[in-house]
Amino acid sequence: MSATEVMQKRFAAALMPNYGLPQLALARGEGCRVWDADGREYLDLFAGIAVSSLGHAHPALVAAVTRQVGALAHTSNLFLHEPGIALAERILALLGPGAGPADARIFFANSGAEANEAAIKLVRRHWDRQGQSRARTVVVATENGFHGRTMGALALTGKASIRDPFAPFGIDVRFVPFGDADALRAAAGPDCAAVFVEPCQGEAGVIPPPPGYLRAAREACDTSGALLVIDEIQSGIGRTGHWFAHQAEGITPDVLTLAKGLGGGLPIGACVGFGAFGSVLGKGDHGSTFGANPVACAAALAVLETIDADGLLQAAVTVGRQLGDGIAAVDHPMLAGVRGQGLWLAAILAGQTAAGVEAAARRAGFLVNAVQPDAIRLAPPLIITAGEAAAFLTALPRILDDAAAAGAAS
Numbered sequence: 001m002s003a004t005e006v007m008q009k010r011f012a013a014a015l016m017p018n019y020g021l022p023q024l025a026l027a028r029g030e031g032c033r034v035w036d037a038d039g040r041e042y043l044d045l046f047a048g049i050a051v052s053s054l055g056h057a058h059p060a061l062v063a064a065v066t067r068q069v070g071a072l073a074h075t076s077n078l079f080l081h082e083p084g085i086a087l088a089e090r091i092l093a094l095l096g097p098g099a100g101p102a103d104a105r106i107f108f109a110n111s112g113a114e115a116n117e118a119a120i121k122l123v124r125r126h127w128d129r130q131g132q133s134r135a136r137t138v139v140v141a142t143e144n145g146f147h148g149r150t151m152g153a154l155a156l157t158g159k160a161s162i163r164d165p166f167a168p169f170g171i172d173v174r175f176v177p178f179g180d181a182d183a184l185r186a187a188a189g190p191d192c193a194a195v196f197v198e199p200c201q202g203e204a205g206v207i208p209p210p211p212g213y214l215r216a217a218r219e220a221c222d223t224s225g226a227l228l229v230i231d232e233i234q235s236g237i238g239r240t241g242h243w244f245a246h247q248a249e250g251i252t253p254d255v256l257t258l259a260k261g262l263g264g265g266l267p268i269g270a271c272v273g274f275g276a277f278g279s280v281l282g283k284g285d286h287g288s289t290f291g292a293n294p295v296a297c298a299a300a301l302a303v304l305e306t307i308d309a310d311g312l313l314q315a316a317v318t319v320g321r322q323l324g325d326g327i328a329a330v331d332h333p334m335l336a337g338v339r340g341q342g343l344w345l346a347a348i349l350a351g352q353t354a355a356g357v358e359a360a361a362r363r364a365g366f367l368v369n370a371v372q373p374d375a376i377r378l379a380p381p382l383i384i385t386a387g388e389a390a391a392f393l394t395a396l397p398r399i400l401d402d403a404a405a406a407g408a409a410s
């Protein structure tokens with residue numbers, strides 16, 4: 001039995017089966033490379049679901065985490081600490097117009113779903129403070145959108161197979177087709193408390209909306225008075241070549257949620273309230289024992305500093321274009337195209353063959369993700385080099401041939 005098989009057996013006996021049985025046991029990583037428990041090397045084009053923005057064992061992340069855990073690993077929110085304040089200030093500076101920080105305030109959580117739970121509570125508390133909690137009851141969200149697995153975030157998740165087994169939720173959600181500005185305008189009526197939207201749908205298969213969609217959502221919310229909540233949990237922190245994807249449309253949300261790439265692999269989420277919305281959650285309204293954990297905050301500071309110092313936004317644009325153009329140039333009957341922006345792409349397949357392509361890529365030494373039956377998601381670390389991208393592009397026709405020969409579908 002291989003080391004991986006031994007771990008699979010132990011996993012199946014000790015852990016709930018909600019993740020199925022993972023095919024690979026990862027033991028260590030360095031840069032964009034990871035090694036499995038049996039010593040095989042892979043190029044990681046997936047970064048643990050768009051999380052490991054600096055790749056694996058990045059010296060800046062290792063140093064920041066080591067320093068902080070050696071100084072103070074946890075304080076609770078009954079005490080101030082420097083990394084939490086500095087991180088909030090840094091994020092506000094990145095969100096600000098021109099040279100100044102944004103007029104906004106931040107709540108730190110431990111995950112994306114928790115960041116969205118904070119946003120849902122912020123929306124509710126806002127309308128409660130306005131005396132309109134019974135009038136503004138509806139949240140508008142998008143079909144096939146994904147906002148997390150906790151009960152509030154799940155209620156807004158527009159995929160029936162994920163949501164329906166856990167209904168009811170206690171949130172009245174009106175789903176609209178993603179990218180349809182007219183439908184969004186029509187849904188955001190006087191009963192609408194908030195609109196929750198991703199700038200580009202990640203779990204649905206890296207699906208960008210038509211240009212101007214976020215601006216239309218902003219206008220619809222301005223007209224109705226509803227809050228615009230932008231979920232940048234997957235799209236944020238440089239993945240699209242912008243610090244935050246919504247900045248490309250020149251709009252400001254009322255609430256912004258972040259997680260994934262922010263901590264570079266350490267668990268952290270953030271809910272940003274702009275203007276007056278930054279002060280809606282008052283003393284006692286919300287909290288988290290681990291939220292704003294100093295080690296996670298120190299990691300996130302190292303991530304933001306490294307993205308800035310190493311020019312990784314520009315790299316995301318350049319290497320992203322190389323990857324996207326390279327995939328588009330591959331002439332193969334299994335491949336139908338490519339979509340996405342920066343280092344956040346989906347290779348679109350001609351059939352429902354993604355699981356087979358993911359497995360063939362793994363056999364060839366590349367980690368990619370079958371995000372949908374007909375789409376392979378690439379969300380590599382932002383430090384991926386042109387040479388590493390080229391290695392994948394060279395291997396891609398062979399991977400597709402191998403998937404076809406193996407019968408592709410699974």
Ligand SMILES: Cc1ncc(COP(=O)(O)O)c(C=O)c1O
Pocket residue numbers: 049111112113114116146147148149198202203231232233234235259260
């Ligand atoms: C857009 C978006 N929102 C929320 C989440 C949930 O984040 P988490 O898994 O950290 O709870 C995800 C996770 O994939 C996501 O892509």
